Amino acid sequence: MLATPGDGFSSDEVEAVLNPPSAQWTPIHDYDEVHIGALEPGPKYLTFMGRVVNFYDQVKPSKRPEAAQGCLKIMIGDDTGAVTVRLWYANPDYETHLGQLVTVWTMHISHGEQSSLAPNAAPLFTSIFPERERSCHIVFHQNSDNGTMCKKPYRCKDTQTIPGLMTLRNFTDGGYDVDYCKVLVCVKSIGARKKYTNKNGNTSELISMGVFDDTAEASLTLYGAVCGSTSHWQPSHTVLLISNPGWRIDRMAKLSLNANTRIDVDPDMADALWLRSLAQRLTKKEHINPPWPSEIFDTEEAETASVRILYTLADIDEFARANPKERFMGYISVLITELNIVTIFRRQMLMSTECCGIPLYANSTTGKCKQCDKHVPLRINPKIIGPIIDETGQISSGKLIFSDTAWEQLLGRTPEQLVNTDLEVLRYLEQRLLFLRVSLGFGCDGVGEVGRLCIWCVKM
Numbered sequence: 001m002l003a004t005p006g007d008g009f010s011s012d013e014v015e016a017v018l019n020p021p022s023a024q025w026t027p028i029h030d031y032d033e034v035h036i037g038a039l040e041p042g043p044k045y046l047t048f049m050g051r052v053v054n055f056y057d058q059v060k061p062s063k064r065p066e067a068a069q070g071c072l073k074i075m076i077g078d079d080t081g082a083v084t085v086r087l088w089y090a091n092p093d094y095e096t097h098l099g100q101l102v103t104v105w106t107m108h109i110s111h112g113e114q115s116s117l118a119p120n121a122a123p124l125f126t127s128i129f130p131e132r133e134r135s136c137h138i139v140f141h142q143n144s145d146n147g148t149m150c151k152k153p154y155r156c157k158d159t160q161t162i163p164g165l166m167t168l169r170n171f172t173d174g175g176y177d178v179d180y181c182k183v184l185v186c187v188k189s190i191g192a193r194k195k196y197t198n199k200n201g202n203t204s205e206l207i208s209m210g211v212f213d214d215t216a217e218a219s220l221t222l223y224g225a226v227c228g229s230t231s232h233w234q235p236s237h238t239v240l241l242i243s244n245p246g247w248r249i250d251r252m253a254k255l256s257l258n259a260n261t262r263i264d265v266d267p268d269m270a271d272a273l274w275l276r277s278l279a280q281r282l283t284k285k286e287h288i289n290p291p292w293p294s295e296i297f298d299t300e301e302a303e304t305a306s307v308r309i310l311y312t313l314a315d316i317d318e319f320a321r322a323n324p325k326e327r328f329m330g331y332i333s334v335l336i337t338e339l340n341i342v343t344i345f346r347r348q349m350l351m352s353t354e355c356c357g358i359p360l361y362a363n364s365t366t367g368k369c370k371q372c373d374k375h376v377p378l379r380i381n382p383k384i385i386g387p388i389i390d391e392t393g394q395i396s397s398g399k400l401i402f403s404d405t406a407w408e409q410l411l412g413r414t415p416e417q418l419v420n421t422d423l424e425v426l427r428y429l430e431q432r433l434l435f436l437r438v439s440l441g442f443g444c445d446g447v448g449e450v451g452r453l454c455i456w457c458v459k460m
């Protein structure tokens with residue numbers, strides 16, 4: 001089972017196996033390495049690896065200091081099966097997420113048939129309490145998400161389709177009744193984390209996501225500890241194979257996790273690659289505030305170029321259509337017909353960006369993403385400029401990508417100064433720029449995005 005170079009395992013995965021991070025734990029017995037599908041009930045020193053495919057935190061506070069304070073019920077899967085690990089803890093310090101690679105050492109496997117100790121989807125279980133028992137242990141491998149180990153879904157052979165796999169359309173139209181039904185979906189959007197109070201009066205978290213395949217869209221809602229998994233996921237990229245989802249059919253399917261659900265994150269299968277590439281083609285939606293493409297245009301060269309070509313908007317359109325792959329730079333002379341600085345400032349939307357696929361606005365140069373809680377830099381909202389025109393055409397609001405330098409030349413102030421400008425001064429700035437003729441140095445990379453001009457300098 002140990003990896004050799006060149007077999008597709010990442011160096012992190014090899015490192016994880018050869019040198020488990022919790023080096024202070026040394027096994028005091030010999031443990032047999034087994035695949036999950038080969039586990040059998042009974043006492044035996046065993047070790048196995050797999051991916052976290054479902055988990056649930058059962059908090060059971062006890063006043064006795066030696067006693068466990070709760071249990072993480074984790075379903076761990078590989079391509080041979082799934083097993084339930086009941087991980088008891090005194091310190092609630094364990095952190096995991098769907099898709100994480102895990103290694104378990106244990107001395108006993110039990111059968112959870114007819115009990116609530118393990119779900120039907122993974123009836124074999126092991127109970128471990130590593131903080132108190134020397135003979136069992138668990139390692140959650142860090143940085144293991146992108147590796148390939150244990151990424152093949154259950155019973156997946158490349159030459160055949162997975163039993164029970166259906167499209168979202170078929171699922172919605174009655175496929176949910178099929179035993180072991182599975183859907184393969186791509187994450188479309190990740191909502192904000194919300195707090196809710198359950199029947200017992202405890203507060204917990206939930207997160208609702210949009211998912212889709214080539215036939216339909218659905219929602220997927222996660223509750224409790226498993227919500228944190230979404231911070232490892234990326235819209236239009238992360239693909240989930242969901243087996244036995246909880247469901248409610250409404251206008252569209254509303255999926256959730258129940259005890260029998262298994263989620264394979266970015267499974268190693270051809271269909272997943274196909275779906276991801278479809279997602280990337282479909283969702284090539286326009287970023288609300290695309291970053292300046294510094295790697296595409298050499299503005300220094302343009303600045304010092306001996307030939308400076310003045311284009312009309314009609315010329316650009318014609319040139320870009322005739323030479324769709326050509327990258328070209330030049331100047332346009334245009335009027336700004338509308339400015340929305342004051343309105344947008346009042347709406348607290350002067351600066352913007354996208355993080356985790358969600359638009360983020362504020363009247364400050366950084367903002368906090370509601371999804372990942374990271375502080376991200378914001379750029380000036382291009383919508384403060386309304387349509388621009390010349391004698392031959394028009395470019396609508398938000399279609400220009402200004403470099404930081406170009407913004408500063410146009411507005412006469414840095415982003416930091418802009419967000420701290422009085423409303424009266426902003427109103428004056430609007431009046432000064434309205435119907436002003438400006439020369440804009442532009443670049444156009446021509447790849448089908450006529451109208452999205454990159455402005456690298458402004459001359460008034």
Ligand SMILES: [Zn+2]
Pocket residue numbers: 355356369370371372373374
């Ligand atoms: Zn984010």
